[in-house]
Amino acid sequence: MTTDYLVIGSGIAGLTFSVKIAEAFPNRTVTIITKTNEEESNTKYAQGGVAVVLNSKKDSFQKHIQDTLIAGDGLCDAAIVEMVVKEGPKRLEELMAWGANFDFDTLGNLDLGKEGGHSEYRVAHHKDITGAEIERALLAQAHQLKNVTILTHHFAIDLITNHHVSGKKPKKNACYGAYVLNQKTKTIFTLKAHHTVLASGGIGWVYGHTTNPVIATGDGIAMAYRAKAKISDMEFVQFHPTALFEANGESSFLISEAVRGFGAYLRNTSGERFMPNYDERAELASRDIVSQSIDNELKKTGDTHVFLDCTHLDMTAFRKHFPNIYKKCEAHNIHIETDWIPVVPAAHYLCGGIDVDVDGKTSVHNLFACGECTKTGLHGANRLASNSLLEALVYAHNIFKYLRNDSCKSLDLNIPDWDDEGTNTPKEQVLVQHNLRQLQALMRNYVGIVRGHNRLKKAIKHLDLMYAEVESFYKASKISTPLCELRNMINVAHLIINQSLERKENKGGYFNVDNVKKQTELL
Known part of the structure; x- marks a missing residue:
């Protein structure tokens, strides 16, 4: 199968990009793949809303920028923060034009809420189910477009890169689509794409105790990691205080x-x-x-x-x-x-992820990313409440703007089909479930809200053993979604732990007791 734009994920980021690019190019094809139902995403469970400056008498862009920088604890990219905040009103207006409903007060103005870290009332919301309302509106918009195809119950196994290409390989490491598992037929097919957009959401299920749905297994980040994309700030896992x-x-x-x-x-x-x-x-x-x-x-x-x-x-x-x-x-x-x-x-949001520039470009050519799976520079060491839906809207728009000027060149490459010769269907899945429970307990107990070097080093040793066992099982087995998800979560855990060990000072959502001791000794 070949498509002009492959979008992995059907939350606010993936749907916003898909709607925009499909409306701009009616003769080009957009294929969205999502591993469960089309509406199931982290977006659906977002309660708070979209942080945006609308009340110019009390609020200002500068106040929102400052609140974001304070939350990010010195690690935000100030230029990115300014860009995202100033884009907010336009992106919200667009979302409302597509039919998303928000709450209004008795005077006919948006009923803005105030959340932790915000100095003013600026959170546009729909009761306490804002994400579900946004998801509904975006799906309705996507369904009106004939050139958008949503493949539900399809799971992206791996991105197709130079590593997979047979014969003469392109000089630049690039993405050419993905190998996709149709979960209903159990068949794997090659989905070639001129441009691929990862909008695959978060990693909460790595911890088990999480506000995220069970689909949040870090698939996009793990695939990007295996495709050699740059990934950073994975140590900054935000725990929501009140689950x-x-x-x-x-x-x-x-x-x-x-x-x-x-x-x-x-x-x-x-x-x-x-x-x-x-x-x-x-x-x-x-x-x-x-x-x-x-x-x-x-x-x-x-x-x-x-x-x-x-x-x-x-x-x-x-x-x-x-x-x-x-x-x-x-x-x-x-x-x-x-x-x-x-x-x-409970584990709630990942502030780091796949490195992207202002246009949503990753370090792999033709691979873009937006939403929670990315590290844009907006959140720094800690995300300000309700800045996530805003970021997704802005970066989906930025990718659209960039690709609007890019032609879809023909993919004249020899990409082999998925080869699972010599593998067998496992008679039981107990190894997958056992390792999943072990992984989640390991992350909660050793890599939680408060960390320490000894616990992190022990976690790596345990994880290495788990990785070896699961990789061996993966190579010998027919592909299944639970097995792929476990493999992805192990990759994500590896990134979180190693990048935690590399951080030498406590910032924002990252707290290591040994860093406090070192700082005390220096004083």
């Missing part, structure tokens, strides 16, 4: 940052409101500080969770702003009017 704590250990439901922006308090099991002890912004401190503070409280007390207290808030307004959260708590027999919500930090 709903469940006794079975699954902490996947997000209690939005906006709830703390609405006035909720964090309390320990003794009932003490502890955040003012850690930061003058209290509950509205940035996520890294709140997560580390909760982690410290849990280590001091030995408790499994802390609480979010909403009992003093206006419940009529709360139910209006957060209907989904209210219903979820009610389903867990938590009555927000009288009960505190048990919460715990």
Whole structure:
């Protein structure tokens, strides 16, 4: 199969690019592949909204830029921050023109929320299901375009690069599409593309306890890594401070940052409101500080969770702003009017990823990337709340602008079909599931919110053994999605651990106790 534009991922980043390029070139083909249903993505679960400067009387681009730089702890690219922030209003307007609904106040203005790290109210939202509303609108737009094909239940195994080309190879390492598994027929086919865009989302499932859906296995980053693309800042895994704590250990439901922006308090099991002890912004401190503070409280007390207290808030307004959260708590027999919500930090967002320039170009020719799988320079050491959907919109647009002036040259290359001769279908998948559970426990216990060199080095030793076992199994087995996902997550874990060891100072979302000791010794 051949397409002009191959897009891997059907979240806000992939769909925005696809709609734009398809509208601009009706005679060119756009193929989107997604490994489950078309609407299943990290975007779908985004509760907060899109951070954008709209209230010029109180807010300004400079304030948003400054808030982003402060959250990023000195590691943001200031020029990129300025570009993304200033593009915000135009990109939001475009999204609304495509039919995405946002909440308005009684005066007819967008009802803007305020989240941790923001100095002003600037988060445009649709109740507490903003991502799901954006996903709905973008899919509706894509379905209207005849030159867009969405292949659901298709899994990208590996990118096709010079390494795969037979005969005379191009001088420059480039991407020519991907090998794709049709999960329903179990067949693997070669999907050639003039341009490939990775919009594959995050890595949360590497930790198991995460606000991400089970599809967030870092596939795009792992494929790019194997294709020799440059990848950096993988140590900056952002933990959301307030995921709903469940006794079975699954902490996947997000209690939005906006709830703390609405006035909720964090309390320990003794009932003490502890955040003012850690930061003058209290509950509205940035996520890294709140997560580390909760982690410290849990280590001091030995408790499994802390609480979010909403009992003093206006419940009529709360139910209006957060209907989904209210219903979820009610389903867990938590009555927000009288009960505190048990919460715990969970892996939420990756600030690093595949290095891209301002046009979304990776270090591999013809390979572009946007969304959470990338490192753009916007987030630095820690993402400011609700800057992620904004970044995805802006970079999808930037890739579109760049490729709008690029012709789709014919792919006159000899690319062999996928060769699985000599492999067998495993009789049981116990090795995959066993290693997945081991990997997730390893990452939670050794590579979590607070890290140390000894734990990181032990993690590498364990991971090397796991890698050898899984690679051997992979080479001998017929391809399956769970096996490929495990292989990808091991690649991602390797990047996180090694880049954690390379970081010599604590920044933003990265905290290593040994770096504190070294700094103390220097003083």
